[in-house]
Amino acid sequence: MNFRVWLELEQNEFLYQGTSDILLPQIYEQGLKVPSWWGSERVAWYYAEEVAEDVGGGEVVIRVPINRFDTSKLEPDGNSIAEPLTYTLGQSEDELYAQWKRSKGTWQDCLAIYESVIYRAPMKITPEDVWTS
Numbered sequence: 001m002n003f004r005v006w007l008e009l010e011q012n013e014f015l016y017q018g019t020s021d022i023l024l025p026q027i028y029e030q031g032l033k034v035p036s037w038w039g040s041e042r043v044a045w046y047y048a049e050e051v052a053e054d055v056g057g058g059e060v061v062i063r064v065p066i067n068r069f070d071t072s073k074l075e076p077d078g079n080s081i082a083e084p085l086t087y088t089l090g091q092s093e094d095e096l097y098a099q100w101k102r103s104k105g106t107w108q109d110c111l112a113i114y115e116s117v118i119y120r121a122p123m124k125i126t127p128e129d130v131w132t133s
Contacts, residue, residue, distance in 0.1 A: 013066045015117070016041045018048030022057030024130065032123040037077060038064075039116035046088050061131045064123065073121040076110035084114055 015038035019027070037047070041061065048059035084096045096113055103109035107117045 014063050015039065015066060016044035017062045018044040018046065018051060019060055019062065020052040020055050020057035021060045022055055027125050032125060034120055034122055036119045036123060037116060038119055039111065042088060043085060043115045046085060058132060062125055062129050063131055064129055069119060070121050073119055074107040075118050075120065076105060076107055077114060077116040077118050080114040080116040089115060
């Protein structure tokens with residue numbers, strides 16, 4: 001298990017999501033739709049780059065305190081388990097999956113191992129939640 005990520009979550013108590021600044025007006029107006037994907041800061045910056053390349057604009061990361069989430073609506077990210085970001089995470093798919101198989105399979109385990117979770121509830125976002133690179 002990647003305890004550094006779990007310790008970071010415990011100390012900072014934030015989840016992160018990457019996007020493009022072009023999408024921010026819609027996000028401010030409508031919030032993030034269900035489902036939304038959240039994770040560590042480094043995984044969020046990876047996805048911010050991907051989204052900005054796809055839709056244009058600049059990379060931004062949304063940072064939300066964990067206490068704004070209904071944790072009963074967080075779940076493991078099956079996409080990350082099936083196709084992990086091995087380069088970003090610095091581990092092979094087999095190493096990550098071995099950790100996953102030893103875990104209890106909770107969203108906390110997925111966050112600690114794959115640095116990603118799914119949130120199945122709407123999330124209101126404010127300008128104070130947004131970081132730019």
